[in-house]
Amino acid sequence: MSLTGSGSAGSAHRPSDPLLVKGYQRCAELTRQHGTTYYWGALLLPPEQRVDVYAVYALCRLADDIVDEPEKVDxxxxxxxxxAVRLRLFEQAFTEALAAGGCDEPVMAAVVDSLRRRGTDPACFDRFFRAMELDLTRETWASWEELRAGYMEGSAAVIGEMMLPVLEPHTPLAQGPARSLGLAFQLTNFLRDVGEDLDRGRVYLPQEDLDRHGTDPWERTVTPQWRAMMAEQIERNRALYRDAARGVGMLPKPSARCVATALRMYSLILRRIEEADYDVFSERRRVPRRTKVAILSDVLLRGPSRNLVRR
Structure with missing residues (x-):
């Protein structure tokens, strides 16, 4: 795997093929619509890197929609x-396009173009698609260790590995923090989206933690036991963000700004959950746009290493 990316190939890339231009535009649209934190962070990257962030996000978003919102058409x-069949067909289309070096579908053509230029390890995608399959068969997870190793390894940690060649780190040591950032982002999703996941029949909170605190998310009620369990999960989440923050100094300045912005924006969701008294059932807790603008401005003015993980 190219942990430091293929910087010269990325920086020289200006697609002129109408198919690729259309595909990269659609990847950007998907990121802007659904991955707002990725989109805001990527604004601080040069265009040559920005399009590759969008490409990775688009591939993962489309696969995720198959299992979470199968009614969506793209x-x-x-x-x-x-x-399940649709996911296999999508993976097959991706695998064949990657092997062939392209295809006639614009988004997939752009994704393949990006991944091949960046030298991303193809094994990442096998782990990713195996995790997506689990969403169709698993509803609960016994422990944090099982959730992290059995599911999040392929659905979250591997996303950090996919993004790393795009960010062009100075050292292979950046892989650990990148994996932690992927895990941190997804755990934040799990804590924010408890209600939505229940609607899909899934619980991404470790069952042993729920049992130890004597709380049940299916009751959709904020109790002292629920608050204690959520506070424990949030502290686990912040520890992942702190580990991820180590990687910011291992990146060139534009990439460091990108990652710092995304990390600060997404980790603020945890504070929003706390401010809502751990109520993740009545509405989705979001970071306001004005706060995102303030974070982006602060990173530009003061640098990427300030105030990364705050309570």
Whole structure:
């Protein structure tokens, strides 16, 4: 795997092929619509890197939508009534396009173009798609260790590995923090989206932690036991963000700004959950746009290493 990326290939890239131009535009649209933190952070990157962030995000978003929102239709995703079959067809289309060096579908063509230029390890995607399959068969996880190793390894840690060649780190030691950032982002999602996941019949909170605190998310009620359990999860989440923050200094300045901005924006969701008294059932806790603008401005003015993980 190219942990330091293929900087010269990335920086020289200006797609002129209309198919690739269309594909990269659609990847940017998907990121802007669904991955706002990724989109805001990527604004601080040079255009040559920015498009590659969008490409990685688009691939992961489309796969995730197959298992979470199968009613969604996208021209980049094969149609089938069975989400499991649809996911396999999507993975097959990706694998074949990657092996061939391209295809006729714009989004997939852009994704393949990006990944091949950046030298991203193809093994990342096998781990990713295996994790997506688990969303169709697993509803609960017994422990944090099982959740992290059995699911988040392929759904979160590997996303950090996919993004790393785009960020062009100075050292391979950046891989550990990148993996931690992927885990931190996803754990934040799990804590924020408890209600939405229940609607899909899933619980991404370790069952042993729920049992130890004597609380049940299916009751959708904020109790002292629920607050104690959530506070414990939030502290675990912040520890992941602190480990991820180590990697900011291992990146060139534009990449450091990108990562610092995304880290600060997303970690603030934890504070929003705390301010809502751990109520993640009545509404989704978000970071206001004005706060995001303030974070982006602060990173530009004061540098990427200030105030990374705050309570």
């Amino acid at each position: 021209l980049a995703v094969p149609m089938h009534d069975d989400p």
